[in-house]
Amino acid sequence: MVKKEIEEILAAKDTKDSLQRFKKLEIRCNESNEMYQYWPLYLKGLKGRNSCNRARSFKLLMKTVQWDKQQQLDGHLLEILTILDDENSITVRQCIPYLRELLNVRPDLKPLVINKMEQLELSKYKESMQSLIKRDIVTLLNESAE
Template identity: 45%
Template sequence: MEPILALLTAKDTKEALAAFKELEANCLAEPIYADTLESFLPALTAENSCGRGRAFKFFAINARWDSQAVIEKHLTDILGILDDSKAPTLRQCIPYLTYLAEAKPELIPIICEKLDSLALDQYKESMQSLIRRDIEKVLSEFNC
Protein backbone atom coordinates (compact mmCIF):
# COMPACT_ATOMS: atom_id res chain seq x y z
CA MET A 1 0.00 0.00 0.00
CA GLU A 2 2.77 2.50 0.87
CA PRO A 3 4.41 2.32 -2.58
CA ILE A 4 1.05 2.98 -4.24
CA LEU A 5 0.32 5.92 -1.93
CA ALA A 6 3.77 7.30 -2.76
CA LEU A 7 3.07 6.87 -6.46
CA LEU A 8 -0.27 8.65 -6.22
CA THR A 9 1.28 11.65 -4.48
CA ALA A 10 4.58 11.76 -6.41
CA LYS A 11 5.66 14.79 -8.38
CA ASP A 12 4.64 14.87 -12.00
CA THR A 13 7.40 13.05 -13.85
CA LYS A 14 7.54 10.70 -16.80
CA GLU A 15 8.29 7.86 -14.40
CA ALA A 16 5.29 8.66 -12.21
CA LEU A 17 3.01 8.90 -15.24
CA ALA A 18 4.23 5.58 -16.63
CA ALA A 19 3.86 3.90 -13.25
CA PHE A 20 0.34 5.29 -12.86
CA LYS A 21 -0.66 4.06 -16.31
CA GLU A 22 0.49 0.58 -15.30
CA LEU A 23 -1.42 0.86 -12.01
CA GLU A 24 -4.49 2.04 -13.92
CA ALA A 25 -4.41 -0.96 -16.26
CA ASN A 26 -4.06 -3.33 -13.30
CA CYS A 27 -6.90 -1.68 -11.36
CA LEU A 28 -9.22 -1.79 -14.35
CA ALA A 29 -8.53 -5.50 -14.80
CA GLU A 30 -8.94 -6.77 -11.24
CA PRO A 31 -9.98 -5.67 -7.73
CA ILE A 32 -6.48 -5.35 -6.32
CA TYR A 33 -7.29 -2.55 -3.84
CA ALA A 34 -11.01 -3.13 -3.29
CA ASP A 35 -10.60 -3.92 0.40
CA THR A 36 -8.18 -1.08 1.12
CA LEU A 37 -9.63 1.85 -0.83
CA GLU A 38 -10.22 3.91 2.29
CA SER A 39 -6.52 3.87 3.13
CA PHE A 40 -5.82 5.89 -0.02
CA LEU A 41 -8.03 8.84 0.97
CA PRO A 42 -5.06 10.91 2.25
CA ALA A 43 -3.75 11.09 -1.33
CA LEU A 44 -6.72 13.32 -2.20
CA THR A 45 -5.06 16.08 -0.18
CA ALA A 46 -1.57 15.67 -1.65
CA GLU A 47 0.51 18.81 -1.70
CA ASN A 48 0.91 18.81 -5.46
CA SER A 49 -2.03 19.00 -7.82
CA CYS A 50 -0.85 16.13 -10.00
CA GLY A 51 -0.91 13.91 -6.90
CA ARG A 52 -4.46 14.98 -6.09
CA GLY A 53 -5.45 14.32 -9.68
CA ARG A 54 -3.92 10.84 -9.70
CA ALA A 55 -5.71 10.08 -6.41
CA PHE A 56 -9.03 11.13 -7.95
CA LYS A 57 -8.38 8.95 -11.00
CA PHE A 58 -7.40 6.05 -8.72
CA PHE A 59 -10.78 6.20 -6.96
CA ALA A 60 -12.64 6.54 -10.27
CA ILE A 61 -10.98 3.50 -11.84
CA ASN A 62 -11.52 1.46 -8.70
CA ALA A 63 -15.20 2.40 -8.37
CA ARG A 64 -16.32 -0.80 -10.07
CA TRP A 65 -14.74 -2.85 -7.26
CA ASP A 66 -15.95 -0.66 -4.37
CA SER A 67 -18.32 -3.06 -2.61
CA GLN A 68 -17.82 -1.29 0.74
CA ALA A 69 -19.27 2.02 -0.56
CA VAL A 70 -16.09 3.93 0.27
CA ILE A 71 -16.71 6.24 -2.66
CA GLU A 72 -20.25 7.04 -1.56
CA LYS A 73 -19.06 7.73 2.01
CA HIS A 74 -16.32 10.08 0.80
CA LEU A 75 -17.89 11.43 -2.37
CA THR A 76 -17.64 15.06 -1.27
CA ASP A 77 -13.88 14.70 -0.77
CA ILE A 78 -13.42 12.78 -4.01
CA LEU A 79 -15.44 15.21 -6.12
CA GLY A 80 -13.72 18.08 -4.31
CA ILE A 81 -10.79 17.59 -6.70
CA LEU A 82 -12.99 19.14 -9.36
CA ASP A 83 -12.54 22.43 -7.48
CA ASP A 84 -8.75 22.22 -7.83
CA SER A 85 -6.96 25.50 -8.45
CA LYS A 86 -5.02 23.99 -11.34
CA ALA A 87 -6.96 23.84 -14.61
CA PRO A 88 -4.88 20.98 -16.07
CA THR A 89 -5.74 18.84 -13.05
CA LEU A 90 -9.42 19.52 -13.55
CA ARG A 91 -9.20 18.75 -17.27
CA GLN A 92 -7.40 15.47 -16.59
CA CYS A 93 -9.98 14.39 -14.00
CA ILE A 94 -13.21 15.19 -15.83
CA PRO A 95 -12.95 12.28 -18.31
CA TYR A 96 -12.47 9.85 -15.41
CA LEU A 97 -15.97 10.66 -14.18
CA THR A 98 -17.12 8.17 -16.80
CA TYR A 99 -15.59 5.31 -14.78
CA LEU A 100 -17.37 6.53 -11.69
CA ALA A 101 -20.72 6.85 -13.47
CA GLU A 102 -20.46 3.44 -15.14
CA ALA A 103 -19.72 1.74 -11.83
CA LYS A 104 -22.18 3.73 -9.75
CA PRO A 105 -24.91 5.16 -11.98
CA GLU A 106 -26.87 6.29 -8.94
CA LEU A 107 -24.20 8.98 -8.47
CA ILE A 108 -24.78 10.56 -11.89
CA PRO A 109 -27.19 13.25 -10.61
CA ILE A 110 -24.66 14.28 -7.93
CA ILE A 111 -21.83 14.33 -10.48
CA CYS A 112 -23.92 16.42 -12.88
CA GLU A 113 -24.82 18.84 -10.11
CA LYS A 114 -21.17 19.18 -9.18
CA LEU A 115 -20.14 19.84 -12.78
CA ASP A 116 -22.93 22.40 -13.21
CA SER A 117 -21.81 24.26 -10.10
CA LEU A 118 -18.09 24.51 -10.85
CA ALA A 119 -16.73 28.06 -10.63
CA LEU A 120 -14.56 28.40 -13.70
CA ASP A 121 -13.76 32.09 -13.29
CA GLN A 122 -10.66 31.19 -11.28
CA TYR A 123 -9.00 29.88 -14.45
CA LYS A 124 -7.57 31.74 -17.44
CA GLU A 125 -10.20 32.54 -20.05
CA SER A 126 -8.57 30.23 -22.58
CA MET A 127 -8.79 27.33 -20.12
CA GLN A 128 -12.38 28.14 -19.18
CA SER A 129 -13.61 27.37 -22.67
CA LEU A 130 -11.69 24.08 -22.77
CA ILE A 131 -13.04 23.06 -19.37
CA ARG A 132 -16.59 24.02 -20.41
CA ARG A 133 -16.23 21.81 -23.47
CA ASP A 134 -14.98 18.90 -21.30
CA ILE A 135 -17.91 19.38 -18.92
CA GLU A 136 -20.46 19.59 -21.72
CA LYS A 137 -19.15 16.36 -23.20
CA VAL A 138 -19.52 14.49 -19.91
CA LEU A 139 -22.93 16.02 -19.18
CA SER A 140 -24.20 14.91 -22.59
CA GLU A 141 -22.81 11.39 -22.06
CA PHE A 142 -24.66 11.24 -18.74
CA ASN A 143 -27.83 12.77 -20.24
CA CYS A 144 -27.83 15.56 -17.67
Protein backbone atom coordinates (compact mmCIF):
# COMPACT_ATOMS: atom_id res chain seq x y z
CA MET A 1 0.00 0.00 0.00
CA VAL A 2 1.34 3.40 -0.88
CA LYS A 3 0.89 6.81 0.66
CA LYS A 4 -1.41 7.99 -2.13
CA GLU A 5 -3.80 5.10 -1.58
CA ILE A 6 -3.97 5.82 2.16
CA GLU A 7 -4.64 9.49 1.45
CA GLU A 8 -7.50 8.48 -0.84
CA ILE A 9 -8.98 6.21 1.82
CA LEU A 10 -8.73 8.92 4.47
CA ALA A 11 -10.27 11.55 2.19
CA ALA A 12 -13.00 9.40 0.64
CA LYS A 13 -16.65 10.22 1.14
CA ASP A 14 -18.51 8.00 3.57
CA THR A 15 -19.71 5.20 1.28
CA LYS A 16 -19.92 1.42 1.52
CA ASP A 17 -16.88 1.07 -0.71
CA SER A 18 -14.78 3.52 1.28
CA LEU A 19 -15.78 1.81 4.53
CA GLN A 20 -14.68 -1.57 3.16
CA ARG A 21 -11.37 -0.13 2.01
CA PHE A 22 -10.90 1.49 5.41
CA LYS A 23 -11.67 -1.76 7.27
CA LYS A 24 -8.97 -3.53 5.23
CA LEU A 25 -6.54 -0.79 6.14
CA GLU A 26 -7.42 -1.17 9.83
CA ILE A 27 -6.70 -4.90 9.63
CA ARG A 28 -3.30 -4.19 8.10
CA CYS A 29 -2.56 -1.75 10.92
CA ASN A 30 -3.26 -4.49 13.46
CA GLU A 31 -1.31 -7.21 11.70
CA SER A 32 1.99 -5.52 11.02
CA ASN A 33 4.03 -2.45 11.78
CA GLU A 34 4.31 -1.51 8.09
CA MET A 35 1.42 0.97 8.43
CA TYR A 36 3.05 2.76 11.36
CA GLN A 37 5.34 4.63 8.97
CA TYR A 38 2.31 6.69 7.89
CA TRP A 39 1.76 8.28 11.31
CA PRO A 40 2.45 11.80 9.98
CA LEU A 41 -0.29 11.22 7.40
CA TYR A 42 -2.78 10.10 10.06
CA LEU A 43 -1.88 13.10 12.24
CA LYS A 44 -2.46 15.42 9.31
CA GLY A 45 -5.85 13.79 8.72
CA LEU A 46 -7.01 14.86 12.18
CA LYS A 47 -7.28 18.37 10.76
CA GLY A 48 -9.43 17.33 7.80
CA ARG A 49 -12.58 19.22 6.89
CA ASN A 50 -14.82 16.19 6.92
CA SER A 51 -15.58 14.60 10.30
CA CYS A 52 -15.57 11.14 8.73
CA ASN A 53 -12.00 11.70 7.58
CA ARG A 54 -10.91 13.01 10.98
CA ALA A 55 -12.41 9.93 12.63
CA ARG A 56 -10.65 7.59 10.20
CA SER A 57 -7.33 9.25 10.92
CA PHE A 58 -7.87 8.94 14.67
CA LYS A 59 -8.82 5.27 14.34
CA LEU A 60 -5.65 4.50 12.37
CA LEU A 61 -3.54 6.29 14.96
CA MET A 62 -5.12 4.12 17.65
CA LYS A 63 -4.69 0.95 15.58
CA THR A 64 -0.99 1.64 15.07
CA VAL A 65 -0.16 2.80 18.59
CA GLN A 66 0.98 -0.75 19.38
CA TRP A 67 3.89 -0.22 16.97
CA ASP A 68 4.93 3.14 18.43
CA LYS A 69 8.40 2.18 19.63
CA GLN A 70 9.66 5.70 18.88
CA GLN A 71 7.00 7.08 21.23
CA GLN A 72 5.62 9.58 18.76
CA LEU A 73 2.38 9.32 20.69
CA ASP A 74 3.86 11.12 23.69
CA GLY A 75 4.53 14.24 21.66
CA HIS A 76 1.13 14.28 19.98
CA LEU A 77 -1.34 12.85 22.49
CA LEU A 78 -3.07 16.12 23.34
CA GLU A 79 -3.44 16.92 19.64
CA ILE A 80 -4.81 13.43 18.98
CA LEU A 81 -7.34 13.63 21.81
CA THR A 82 -8.84 16.83 20.38
CA ILE A 83 -11.00 14.55 18.23
CA LEU A 84 -13.09 14.14 21.38
CA ASP A 85 -14.01 17.83 21.06
CA ASP A 86 -15.32 17.37 17.52
CA GLU A 87 -18.45 19.32 16.65
CA ASN A 88 -19.99 16.11 15.34
CA SER A 89 -21.25 13.92 18.17
CA ILE A 90 -21.22 10.82 15.96
CA THR A 91 -17.51 11.31 15.38
CA VAL A 92 -16.91 11.41 19.12
CA ARG A 93 -18.98 8.26 19.60
CA GLN A 94 -17.05 6.45 16.85
CA CYS A 95 -13.69 7.40 18.36
CA ILE A 96 -14.22 6.66 22.05
CA PRO A 97 -14.15 2.86 21.65
CA TYR A 98 -10.83 3.10 19.78
CA LEU A 99 -9.24 4.52 22.91
CA ARG A 100 -9.20 0.90 24.12
CA GLU A 101 -6.30 0.34 21.74
CA LEU A 102 -4.38 3.12 23.44
CA LEU A 103 -5.22 2.08 26.99
CA ASN A 104 -4.33 -1.55 26.31
CA VAL A 105 -0.87 -0.59 25.08
CA ARG A 106 -0.27 2.40 27.35
CA PRO A 107 -2.23 1.98 30.60
CA ASP A 108 -0.01 4.70 32.09
CA LEU A 109 -1.98 7.22 30.01
CA LYS A 110 -5.33 6.33 31.57
CA PRO A 111 -5.31 9.31 33.99
CA LEU A 112 -4.73 11.70 31.09
CA VAL A 113 -7.51 10.10 29.03
CA ILE A 114 -9.89 10.20 32.00
CA ASN A 115 -9.05 13.85 32.57
CA LYS A 116 -9.78 14.64 28.93
CA MET A 117 -13.13 12.86 29.08
CA GLU A 118 -14.09 14.67 32.27
CA GLN A 119 -13.46 17.96 30.49
CA LEU A 120 -15.60 17.21 27.45
CA GLU A 121 -18.23 19.83 26.76
CA LEU A 122 -21.19 17.63 25.91
CA SER A 123 -23.81 20.38 26.13
CA LYS A 124 -23.15 21.28 22.49
CA TYR A 125 -24.78 18.00 21.44
CA LYS A 126 -28.40 16.91 21.50
CA GLU A 127 -29.44 15.56 24.88
CA SER A 128 -29.91 12.06 23.49
CA MET A 129 -26.34 12.06 22.16
CA GLN A 130 -24.97 13.39 25.45
CA SER A 131 -26.29 10.36 27.28
CA LEU A 132 -24.92 7.98 24.64
CA ILE A 133 -21.47 9.57 24.82
CA LYS A 134 -21.53 9.36 28.62
CA ARG A 135 -22.44 5.68 28.35
CA ASP A 136 -19.60 5.11 25.86
CA ILE A 137 -17.15 6.71 28.28
CA VAL A 138 -18.35 4.58 31.19
CA THR A 139 -18.09 1.43 29.04
CA LEU A 140 -14.55 2.30 27.97
CA LEU A 141 -13.39 3.04 31.50
CA ASN A 142 -15.01 -0.10 32.91
CA GLU A 143 -13.44 -2.29 30.23
CA SER A 144 -10.01 -0.75 30.68
CA ALA A 145 -10.22 -1.32 34.44
CA GLU A 146 -10.35 -5.09 33.95
